[in-house]
Amino acid sequence: MSKSPPTQEEVARHKQTNVMLSRVAGSLYWMSRYLERAENLARLMDVNLQILLDFGQVSDDTLKEHWLPILRSTGDEDLFFELYEVADSESVMEFLTFRLENPNSLLTCISNARENGRQVRDQISSEMWEVLNDAYHYLKAADAAKLWDGGASAFFDQIKCYSHLFQGITVSTFSRNEGFEFIQFGKYLERADKMTRLLDMKYHILLPKVTDVGGAVDAAQWQAVLRSASAVEPYRRFYVADILFSKVIEFLIFEDTFPRSLMFCLEQMDDFAHLIAGTPAGEYRSDGERRFGKFLNNLHFTTAKDIIGRGLHEFLFEVQTEISAFGGHLYDTFMYHPPVDMQAEIRFHQQQEQQQQ
Secondary structure: OOOOOOOHHHHHHHHHHHHHHHHHHHHHHHHHHHHHHHHHHHHHHHHHHHHHHHHOOOOHHHHHHHHHHHHHHHOOHHHHHHHOOOOOHHHHHHHHHOOOOOOOOHHHHHHHHHHHHHHOOOOOOHHHHHHHHHHHHHHHOOOHHHHHHHOHHHHHHHHHHHHHHHHHHHHHHOOOOHHHHHHHHHHHHHHHHHHHHHHHHHHHOOOOOHHHOOOHHHHHHHHHHHHHOOOHHHHHHHOOOOOOHHHHHHHHHHOOOOOOOHHHHHHHHHHHHHHHHOOOOOOOOOHHHHHHHHHHHHHHOOOHHHHHHHOHHHHHHHHHHHHHHHHHHHHHHHHOOOOOOHHHHHHHHHHHHHHHO
């Protein structure tokens, strides 16, 4: 007996189900990305404030040279100079922490993470929601600016604690279903992207003289890069000797046992993308998967010496391009929800309401 073709309502219901799944996946993915972005931003600002304290009294030119690379690493330099005239500690800190006009400020990231969590409130655990809510109200509290003025380091530590707490609770309370895979993919994509920007920030920091390369100032700046990635102690366990440019690059890019290295994050992205797509490990079926798989495979045969010879900035730009392309591929495939037939959607909701009566 031949099966009758689906009715318009059945087609609309099928589309609606796919749209709802896409919305849930997208909200979980962005919730994770925004919180990871907030944590990385807090770590970056905290370390750079500590560096300025180490320098003591600095000139306006030194302040500008110090903060501009950070703005460039976030990609918001043009927006900053639309809102401020001078890049000093006060203006950059305010821009990166509290300005809602900045789509990547701490307050905006935490607000967006909470909003995405609210949209999937029934999908995440109550403990996950409480952490998002607490982080949001911590930043929105009337005395948040006073807390920052009273001790920026403690303020940023609290932001990092919220992120660490959320990640721990997620691992402990979230079922290992597709939602978990989207959360983890978003986290590692954001972490990989921020690692490239952190390394690229050093590229934009100018040394006073060419002869300073490899000197005390250069070593202090590379140590700051390691501190921004919470990598000083792990680096010391590998390389007891002084902090050297080539060794820092090798560790932060290739050390696949360190959970913030570029290679570790890219491999985690690849693993969770396979789980999301249902593709067996080692196989790549779509063009987007094949492109990223080829890039990752080539990276396994690349050395720190190759990167230095080619140019660190050029290498990092290529990595950012590949990360963006792969993230876009997964978003378009699994999270993008095209406009729906509104009349069919209204009929669908009316049917649901009638069934519940």
